[in-house]
Amino acid sequence: MIGSYVKTSVRNVSRNKLFSTINIVGLAIGMSVGLLLIAFMHDLLSYDKFNEKGSRIYRMTSHAKFRDGYREKFASTSVRIGKLIREKVPGVEEVVIMRSEFSGDAQVSDNVVPLTGFYAEPSMLRIFTLPMLKGDAATALEEPYSIVLTETSAKKLFGTSEAFGKTIHMDSLDYQVTGILKDVPFFSHIQFESLVSFSTIESRMTKDQDFLKWSSVWHRNYVYLLLPESSSASVVQAQIDAICAEENKTDDKATIHLTLLPLYDIMLGEDLQHTLRPVMPGIVLWIISGLALVVILSACFNYTNLSIARSMRRFKEVGLRKVIGAGRSQVRHQFLAEAVVISLAALLISFAMFLVLRPQFMSIAPELLKMVKLEITVPMALAFIVFSMAVGIVAGFLPAIFFARVNIIHALKDVSTVRMFKGLSFRRGLVVVQYTLTLIFITSTLIGYVQYKDILAFDLGFNTENILNISLQKNAPNALIDKLKAMPEVTGVSQSRLLTSVGNAWGVQMKYKNLRDSSLVFTNIIDENYIPLHGYKLIAGQNFITRPVTREATSEVIVNERTLRQFNIAHRDPEKAIGEEVLLDNKKLTIVGVIKDFHYGKLDDNIKPVVFTYLTPDAFLTRDKRDGLVNVRINTSDPVETMARIREVWKSVDPVHPLEAQFYDDSIEDAYSELSAMIKVIGFLSFIAISIASLGLLGMVVFTTETRLKEMSIRKVMGATSGSLVLLLSRGFVVLLAVSALIALPITYLFFERVVLTHFPFHNPIGIVELFGGLLAVLTIAFIMIGSQTLKTARSNPAETLKCE
Known part of the structure; x- marks a missing residue:
């Protein structure tokens, strides 16, 4: 019977070449989108599945509410949280505390290679499935200044020589290689080149008051738990809630709520601050899936529409089938089989289209290259076939129902008397x-395109045109600035702590004399050239007057209008605000200038209170890995040649690291x-x-x-x-x-x-x-x-x- 259905279907397809072609091509176009979605979903659902204990692994996420009302959700958390869970929550098999601030230039003999990784406790190798090629996983991360390399990073540093047991010199410190791991799989949300014993960072942070502070969730510390098979996540969550309630009473800056996030939900979860890898929020995936479904259904509508439109030519065929004994079910199966045959034929075309569209789809959003591969696997191929048959059934369902209801007498006597769906x-x-x-x-x-272009061209309140921002990458700025100034194409140079208007933010607490409590303001550390270089508008006062050489000697601050309104400084009068004193991060500073409001954040946020403080030579000599920027205004008729010369200048200052530079307008576009x-x-x-x-x-x-x-x-x-x-x-x-x-x-x-x-x-x-x-x-x-x-x-x-x- 099935063979008869298929044979009849093939004959009908070949007899109606034009309509069959339209149906096949239409379904193929729609199905190619479905194949892309299947491949996309397959890759996203593959994340972290290589972990043998993955179903029992959870990450702690932090929901912080600061005293001034500012709220934020972090993938990171504090070191103290991990230690308290280990001490006070009995229903946890393993706890690991990680910190993602290990980076620098690793040197082996004359070979210097940039190296990044995590500080991690020994339990890291017990919780996650990270096969050790050499070394003992139980002891590799116990002693201070122990480092475990991945196979690729070991080859970069030591070449073909044996790496295990050797020493790496990095930031004036020596690290002993105590293990070699297999490379981390692509579909892991944790990516690293090396792991360093957590005791290394603990021994160096004894004097840091924030290191073990409850509310220090903004530091890039991460805590993962491994629960026993018999343990309930809800029971553990209740115990963690009790710890939060107790600890929040002792902290005067923030209220922290902790949540267990399953390992398999991280990549398809909420986009949190300090996430280790770009994620795909579930709502975005639902939107993309919905749009793809609409396209697929549109292709199915085509098939349904054309099949019913050609009903006049099929009524006699259906009538004769029923005369010789075919029942409604046989007629339905015949038309469903025809739809499935057409859908399978469309699958061949759609697969070819998928291969063509795959690189184009990846180029639409380059960040997708960091998340998915869209490579063909056997399970994916089987999913394609099942999907094709499902599309055929959906497309052929209504025509099958319609033709199965045809009355024999009407179909053979006068097809014009047949009414589709009772006249609808x-x-x-x-x-x-x-x-x-x-x-x-x-x-x-x-609409989206026009609004997007309007956003890129929006007046931010300062100038970004032809300004190149160069990351210092821990280099001293003076030599670089002197060489840049010597270039005729360079018309101005300044320094800054970070890049505004692209989503970066750095907040500190500020207090004015009339207020009891401090409030959060956003800040940037700049030099005296920054304001004129970017064209900020000073509406009162002037640029920085003094030139302090240490952070402790800093005494001046420049604020925007929004800051005056929020703190009611000098009754919001810019002229009278000059000379007023504020307490910024517990340091007394004098207002020397007021600038016109500008967009510190992206355009999906309101104007923020912003303060500028002076950039001193020791401003970036901290553990914070977000190095400063050199802002260069360029005036050239040959930007390619100018960038080549800037690369040469950079290479003369730093021969190890490649130049990290981007024009301000490009950074805004990337934002x-x-x-x-x-x-x-x-x-x-x-x-x-x-x-x-x-x-x-x-x-x-x-x-x-x-x-x-x-x-x-x-x-x-x-x-x-x-x-x-x-x-x-x-x-x-x-x-x-x-x-x-x-x-x-x-x-x-x-x-x-x-x-x-x-x-x-x-x-x-x-x-x-x-x-x-x-x-x-x-x-x-x-x-x-x-x-x-x-x-x-x-x-x-x-x-x-x-x-x-």
Whole structure:
């Protein structure tokens, strides 16, 4: 029976070449998106599955609420939290505390290689599945200044020589190689080149008051737990909640709430501060999946629509089948088999399209290269086949139900008496739904693109044009600055602690004399050249007056208008605020200047209170690995040559590390890369959706013109013009498109105005062009499809068409 279904299906496909081609190509285009989604999901769900105990591993996440009301969620936590869990929570098998601040230049003889990694406790090698090639996993991370290398980092440092037991010189310290690990798998959210014994950092941090402080969750410490097989995560969570309640009473800066996060939920979880690797939030994955599903359903609509449209030619076939004994189930199975055959044929085309689209999809969002590979595996290939059959069943379900209900007498006597779904215009409804979704896609892409470009061109309150920011990478700045100033293309140089307006933030506590409690302000450490170089507008006072050489000697601060309003300094009068004293991070400073408000954060945030303090020569001589920046304003007609010269200058200062530099405008563009990627993905799906919709419309128009060919010929004999016939044939389709537009445009507009753009307080209003541009594009394509076929029918010779009557 199955062989008969397949044979009949193949014959029907070959007999109706045009409609079969439209169906196969339409399904293939939609299925190629499905294949991309399957591959994407497969990779994301593969993370950390190599860990043999992965189902029992949890990471502690910190939800911090600071006393001034500032809230943040961190993937990191404090060292004290890990120690308290180990001491007070009996239902935990293992605890490991890690710190991700190990980095520097490792030297072996004359070979100098940058090396990064984690400080980690010995339990690290007991909790995670990290096979040791050489050394004892039980003792490799016990002694201070012990280091475990991955196989690749060992080869970079020692070449073909034996690395185990040797010494690495790094930051004036010697580390002994006590183990060699296999390279960390790609699908691990923890990536490292080396592990250093945690006792190494503990011995050096004895005088740091923040190291063991409860609320120091912003430091990059991470705590992982391994629970026994018989233990319940909820019971452990309750014990941790009790610790939080007790410890929060003793801390005067923040209230910390800790949550157990399963290892397998990290990559598909919330995007937290200090995450170890870019993650894919579940909501984003749901959105992408929903959009892909819409495209796939659009392809299925095409199949359903064209199958039902061709019903007149299939009724007699169905009637004869029923006469010779076929029941409803056999008819349903026949049409489902036909749909599955077409879907499997489409799978071959869609797989070829997948191979072509895969690199293009990865290029849409380069950060995806850090997360997924999209390589073909046997389970993935099987998933592709199952997916193809499922699409075939979905696409063929309604036609199968429809034809199975056909009455034998009506089908054989007069097919015109058959009514689809009791007279409901089901096919028209499918066309409206399909084009409504297509219009939503295209209009969303246009609105998103225009808003994205407006964000990049937004006036931030300071100048970013032609400013190159160079990371010092722990180098002394003086030699680099002197050589840069000697270049004729360089028109200005300054220094800063960090880059603003791209999502970076550094907050400190500030107190004014009239306030009892301190409040959080955001800050940047700058030199005297920073404000004029970037064009900040001083509305009162002046630039830094003194030039202190140590942080302790710093006595001046420059604030923005928002700071005056928040603390009510000098009754918010900029002129009177000059000379006022504030307490910044427990240090008394005098306000010497007030600058006009600017966007310290990204445009999805409000204006923040910001203070600038002076950058002294010892400002970056700390354990903090976020080195300072040299800001260089460039004026050149040959940027490529200028960048080459800057690389040479850098190489003369630091021959080990490559230049890390980026123009300010490019950094801002990267800060909104997620938005850009989403727009590109929706644009890509828009192209797919309009391609599918156009194929479906072409099939509908061809079928309509074929079935009304004699009617058109008679009308032409009676005196109708080609123009009037084109209008008559296309009128119904234009009405459907108009209905789609009336549904799609208001939905898209309201969605952006009331949902998307509410996250961007400084967005521009939606314009007429981007709102109706998509409709114009769809109408143009539709008119080409409709016009090409209807004009061909209108110009046909009536004598040829009617000669058989």
